[in-house]
Amino acid sequence: MDAIILQILNGLDKGSAYALIALGLTLIFGTLGVVNFAHGALFMIGAFCAVTLSRLFNLSHKVAVPGETDFLGNPLMRDQPYLYDIFGEATGAALIDWAVPLAILFSIPIMLFVGWAMERGLIKHFYKRPHADQILVTFGLAIVMQEIIKYYYGANPIPTPAPAAFTGSFDFGAMLGLDPNQIIYPYWRLVYFAFATVIIGAVFAFLQFTTFGMVVRAGMADRETVGLLGINIDKRFTIMFGIAAAVAGLAGVMYAPINSPNYHMGMDFLVLSFVVVVVGGMGSLPGAVLAGFLLGILESFASMSAVIDLIPGINQIIIYLVAIIILLTRPRGLMGRKGVMED
Amino acid sequence: MFGLEKKDAKLLLIVAALVFFAPFLLNPFPSDSGMAQFNAGYPDLMQRFVIFGIFAIGFNILFGLTGYLSFGHAAFLGVGSYSAVWMFKLLSMNVVPAIILAVIVSGLFAIVIGYVSLRRSGIYFSILTLAFAQMSFALAYSVLTPITGGETGLQLALNDPRILGAAQTADGNIPVPGIFGLEMRSTAELAVGPWEFVFNVGYYFSGILMLASFYLAIRIFRSPFGMMLRAVKSNQQRMSYTGLNPKPYTLAAFVISGMYAGLAGGLMAAMDPLAGAERMFWTASGEVVLMTILGGVGTLIGPVLGAGAIKYMENIISKINSDILHGWFAFLPDGLEDFVVAIIYPFIGKGWHLTLGIIFMLVVIFLPGGLVEGGQRIAKLFGKKKTNDAKDGAEAKTPAE
Numbered sequence: 001m002d003a004i005i006l007q008i009l010n011g012l013d014k015g016s017a018y019a020l021i022a023l024g025l026t027l028i029f030g031t032l033g034v035v036n037f038a039h040g041a042l043f044m045i046g047a048f049c050a051v052t053l054s055r056l057f058n059l060s061h062k063v064a065v066p067g068e069t070d071f072l073g074n075p076l077m078r079d080q081p082y083l084y085d086i087f088g089e090a091t092g093a094a095l096i097d098w099a100v101p102l103a104i105l106f107s108i109p110i111m112l113f114v115g116w117a118m119e120r121g122l123i124k125h126f127y128k129r130p131h132a133d134q135i136l137v138t139f140g141l142a143i144v145m146q147e148i149i150k151y152y153y154g155a156n157p158i159p160t161p162a163p164a165a166f167t168g169s170f171d172f173g174a175m176l177g178l179d180p181n182q183i184i185y186p187y188w189r190l191v192y193f194a195f196a197t198v199i200i201g202a203v204f205a206f207l208q209f210t211t212f213g214m215v216v217r218a219g220m221a222d223r224e225t226v227g228l229l230g231i232n233i234d235k236r237f238t239i240m241f242g243i244a245a246a247v248a249g250l251a252g253v254m255y256a257p258i259n260s261p262n263y264h265m266g267m268d269f270l271v272l273s274f275v276v277v278v279v280g281g282m283g284s285l286p287g288a289v290l291a292g293f294l295l296g297i298l299e300s301f302a303s304m305s306a307v308i309d310l311i312p313g314i315n316q317i318i319i320y321l322v323a324i325i326i327l328l329t330r331p332r333g334l335m336g337r338k339g340v341m342e343d
Numbered sequence: 344m345f346g347l348e349k350k351d352a353k354l355l356l357i358v359a360a361l362v363f364f365a366p367f368l369l370n371p372f373p374s375d376s377g378m379a380q381f382n383a384g385y386p387d388l389m390q391r392f393v394i395f396g397i398f399a400i401g402f403n404i405l406f407g408l409t410g411y412l413s414f415g416h417a418a419f420l421g422v423g424s425y426s427a428v429w430m431f432k433l434l435s436m437n438v439v440p441a442i443i444l445a446v447i448v449s450g451l452f453a454i455v456i457g458y459v460s461l462r463r464s465g466i467y468f469s470i471l472t473l474a475f476a477q478m479s480f481a482l483a484y485s486v487l488t489p490i491t492g493g494e495t496g497l498q499l500a501l502n503d504p505r506i507l508g509a510a511q512t513a514d515g516n517i518p519v520p521g522i523f524g525l526e527m528r529s530t531a532e533l534a535v536g537p538w539e540f541v542f543n544v545g546y547y548f549s550g551i552l553m554l555a556s557f558y559l560a561i562r563i564f565r566s567p568f569g570m571m572l573r574a575v576k577s578n579q580q581r582m583s584y585t586g587l588n589p590k591p592y593t594l595a596a597f598v599i600s601g602m603y604a605g606l607a608g609g610l611m612a613a614m615d616p617l618a619g620a621e622r623m624f625w626t627a628s629g630e631v632v633l634m635t636i637l638g639g640v641g642t643l644i645g646p647v648l649g650a651g652a653i654k655y656m657e658n659i660i661s662k663i664n665s666d667i668l669h670g671w672f673a674f675l676p677d678g679l680e681d682f683v684v685a686i687i688y689p690f691i692g693k694g695w696h697l698t699l700g701i702i703f704m705l706v707v708i709f710l711p712g713g714l715v716e717g718g719q720r721i722a723k724l725f726g727k728k729k730t731n732d733a734k735d736g737a738e739a740k741t742p743a744e
Contacts, residue, residue, distance in 0.1 A: 035466050125708070131466050132412045136636060137630065137707045143700030151689050151697065271477060271625060278470050313486030320474040320481075327463060327471055 002182040007300045009172065013189040013258060015296020016196030017043075020251035021273040022280060022288035023200060024244035029054050030220045030283040031237045034123055035131050037138035040270025041145040042245045043229045045114060046252025047261035048149055049107035051158050052333040054099035057083055098163045108246055115245025119238050143265065150263040157260035166257075186255050195254050199247060200289055206243075207285075218241055220283075274322040281336025291334055351561050354643065362550040365389055366540045373537035377670075380662060383655055386530060386543035387614075391654045393546070393553040393609045399646030400560050402604020405596050406632075408569060408643035410576035411461070414469045414628050415476025418456070419601040421451040421483065421623030422641045423488070423608025428497045435508030436616075438517045438527065438548070439720075442609040448596055449605025457597035461590065466581070476628055483620040496619035511690055520613050522548060527613055545614045550692040552646075554612065556603060561643055563599070572596050604631075623636030633703055648714050653699065661695045 021043055028036045059082055064075035083092035095102070117327060122141065127136045161167065165187075172183040207213035219226045219233040226233045252261075259265065276295055280287030301307065303315035345352060361368065369434030383389070402416055423445035430441035483491040491497055499517045503510060512518050516616040520527045527545035534540075563569050571592045574582045582589050612618050621627070630653065636642050638649025668684045668691070675683060692700045 122708075130410075132410065132469075133707060133711070135412065135466070135469065136632070137704055138414065139632075140700050140704035141694060147694060147697035147700060148689075149693055178647060181519060211739065247508055267626070276473060278467065282466075313482055316481035316485050317478045320478040323474050324471060324478075327467055328459065331463060331467065 003304065003306075004270065005172070005176075005178075005184075006183045007183050007191075007304060008297055009183065011297030012186065012193045012293070013296075014299065015293040016193050017251055017255055017269065017292075018273055018276045018296050019289045019292025020196055020199060021269055022276040023203060023285060024248040024251075024307055025277050026280070026285055026288040027203075027247070029277070030285065031216060031240045032119070032123065032180055033140070034126065035134050035333060036123075036287035037135050038118070038142040038145065038246075039138075039248055040266030040268075040273065041142040042114065042180055042248040042266070043252040043269055044149065044248030044266030045145065046111060047160075047251075047256045047265060048153060049101040049110055050100050050160050050253045050256040051250065051261055053103040053106045054096070054160055057081065057096045057099050073223065097165075097308050100160060100162055100253065100257055103256075104250060107253050111246040111249030112242040114249075115242035116238060118245070119241040123241070142270070146263050146266065150273060153263065157262040159260045159272045160256040162257035164192075165192055168241040183294055185260055192254050192258065196251070198204065203243070203247060204285070212236065212239075240329060252327075254300075262299065272319060275319055279323055279326050280331055281333025284333065284335040284337065287333055289334030295322065298322065312339065344606040346557065347561060348565070351565065351643075355554070355558060358584045358644065358647070359554050362554055363477075363547075364394065365392070365546075365550070366542050370538060370540055372390070374539045375537055380667070381659060384541060385660055386528075386541055386546050388654065388658050389543065389546045390549055390610075391658070392651050393549045393656055393682070394607050394614070395631075395634065395650035396605035396647040397549075397553050397610070397699060398604055398631050399606070399638065399650040399672050399696050400556055400599040402631045403561060403600075403635050403640060403642075403646040404563060404572075404603065405600035406635060407646075408564070408572035408576060409593050409596050411464065411593060411597070412469045413597075413600075413626060414632065415456070415472035415474075416604050416631055418476040418479045418623045419453055419604035420477065420608035420611070420627065421618065422452050423449045423605030424612040424618035424622055425483075425497055425608075427606070427609040427612035428499070429490075430615055430647075431499055431505075431520060431612070431616050432503040433503055433506065434477070436520050437508070438520050438522050438609075438613040441520070441613060442606065445605045445609025445612070446602050447506065447605075449608065450602040452605075453598045453601025454594070456508075457530070457594050457601065461593050461597060473625055473628070477625055480620055480625070483623060491618075491620060493620070496617050498617045505579060532612030549610050552606065556606065557643075557647070559740040564643060568592070568595070633699065635713075637703060637706055637713055640711075642712065642715040645713050645715045654700060654716070656695050660691055660698070661693065663691045667690070693701035 006301055021039060024042070025036060025039050028034055028039070060079040061082065062077040063080045065078055068076040070076045081096060083095055086092070087095065087251075102278055118141070121135075122137065126137060167186075167188070169184045169186040172185045173305055174180040207217055215226065215233070216236055217229055219231075219237065224235055254264075255261075272295075273292075276291045279295060280289070280291030291335060299315065302318040309317060345355070347355065364386050366389070368384075369389065370382045372378035372382050374382070389676075398416075398420060402413070406412055407415075408649060426448040427438075427441040427445040429693035430444045434440055443595070456472065456475045458470055460475065463471055484493060487493075500509050501515070501517060505518075510516060513515065522544075525544055527548065528543070530541050530543045532539060532541050571582075571587070571589075572586075575589045575593055579589050608618075611622075634651070634653050635646045637652060638647065639645025665688055668681065668687060672680045672683050690701075706713055712719070
């Protein structure tokens with residue numbers, strides 16, 4: 001029992017990341033019909049938004065420490081972040097501590113802009129070209145984004161800690177009335193899961209309950225007819241691209257404390273997210289979310305030592321194996337509509 | 344000649360001449376001049392040119408002719424490398440059986456993967472091949488360690504059986520790969536004045552195999568079989584309505600290109616007898632896609648050019664550092680010099696991937712025919728008659744309607 005709960009919990013944070021990225025990919029595919037290989041790069045840029053904000057907050061200048069001198073007799077200098085000057089020491093320190101959650105606000109306009117620029121500047125010209133060309137050009141774009149980040153931030157992972165309030169872990173088992181110290185779970189991962197749920201809920205609510213969302217859904221079902229009704233669907237799809245980019249970026253921002261951002265983290269997630277999209281069903285939003293969590297949990301079950309003893313190496317290949325089986329037996333995926341990209 | 348049309352024969356002869364005289368052509372700068380760092384005529388790099396040329400030619404047979412974009416071709420390269428190293432360990436250090444086994448094993452592997460993956464097309468095919476390749480990579484890295492050497496890679500050891508050859512040399516070293524006694528690494532040097540030219544056995548061995556692969560690719564492109572593959576690309580539905588089953592043709596193309604990749608992998612192991620799982624990683628598959636598109640997909644010479652261009656960038660451009668740049672622009676006034684260097688610096692040296700990404704995007708957007716199409720456009724601009732491969736480029740662009 002303990003082990004099962006623990007594995008489900010372990011699967012949730014990875015599953016949340018898969019679900020968020022896959023949701024964005026599906027939004028883009030479902031609206032614009034574009035296969036976006038640069039989506040992992042957007043996730044990575046989100047993570048680096050967090051890095052950037054925490055670096056900005058930590059910008060500091062030298063001040064003398066009153067009453068103390070170094071060994072040469074000069075006044076002792078220490079670094080003081082500019083934030084301390086502006087907001088006072090307590091608020092400044094709190095801001096620095098909360099850099100990662102604050103980066104959410106910081107990253108949304110950036111990601112919306114990146115998404116908008118990508119769609120208007122590049123993807124727009126590829127609607128009529130084959131899927132292979134779309135894959136290739138976005139793959140090239142992913143390389144370019146990755147290299148730009150590498151140039152400015154270096155090749156090494158950059159640790160970006162979560163706020164002190166969320167570091168450490170708590171005893172989940174004791175809360176459920178099980179034996180203590182059996183299920184230990186880091187706070188931040190729970191935060192990540194909650195955050196992912198909120199974002200996913202927000203996207204669905206936006207599509208379901210707003211007029212804008214209704215038009216977009218209509219456009220996904222039949223673009224031509226919506227256009228004939230005199231609605232500028234292209235403009236709305238461009239905005240959806242920006243939203244999809246923002247979802248990927250937010251997933252990246254909050255993932256920064258879990259895994260120190262490096263420039264190729266997007267590519268690592270991209271391959272798996274594509275598999276998730278395919279398993280969920282190309283173009284199906286609930287499918288992408290469901291498959292994301294399912295595969296995340298499945299992966300963590302497969303890495304239990306009991307399972308590995310039974311089938312060695314299964315934890316490495318389980319996701320791909322599931323994808324292959326799904327593609328061959330039910331190509332439209334778990335929740336895909338019949339006839340969408342089924343060849 | 345050789346059963347080829349005059350134009351193709353001419354192309355083959357040009358490529359053959361380029362391969363044979365590469366040690367001269369790639370070393371145009373005297374070795375003591377400042378430009379010597381642009382010389383690419385050293386054995387290691389020349390071997391890579393032709394080996395990745397083979398890999399890209401094979402990939403082009405699948406992608407260029409049938410339009411199926413595989414994102415997992417590096418798996419076959421890796422399998423080829425592993426098989427070749429196992430042959431060195433078990434049989435002898437002769438490269439011939441090693442390469443034959445590499446081609447056969449990767450061909451069998453391609454039959455299995457191709458049979459499953461080709462049940463889908465379009466993006467699903469790309470993702471299936473990607474999934475298979477990542478699976479092979481993960482397995483080679485972890486569970487299959489007894490066969491693949493895991494993280495350290497598969498290496499030769501002194502206590503390998505090598506039933507047909509010596510387990511170790513007289514002085515107790517691991518023997519080196521060779522062909523009937525001629526070592527792959529042996530080189531002859533020729534100094535003409537300040538120029539130095541290096542002739543390497545391994546390079547010429549790979550070069551001859553590359554020419555053979557190139558010849559075979561021309562024959563496939565011009566054969567009725569090649570025509571069928573083009574039919575798959577232009578309109579698969581129409582093909583099946585005329586009563587032809589596209590499956591066997593695409594599977595054959597997949598297996599052939601897998602065998603090309605295996606040959607390249609075997610040659611890599613023959614030049615340097617070790618094999619690692621990272622050769623199967625999906626970025627390695629991405630690299631061959633880049634090469635083929637950059638050079639010109641669906642053309643004969645394109646993939647070879649693309650492979651050469653990327654390997655040249657990887658090995659030469661990546662070595663330029665800021666000191667060298669400052670040296671070049673030293674004639675400018677100080678402030679301007681720093682400015683120019685600061686502008687150029689992100690694109691060279693360690694940032695060569697950025698340049699590659701940008702060039703690749705520009706090629707996909709503006710030049711779907713790659714460098715070959717670019718060359719043709721330039722040739723047209725100057726009013727010259729197109730020579731190389733013009734027919735291919737035209738055919739690839741206009742589907743048979």
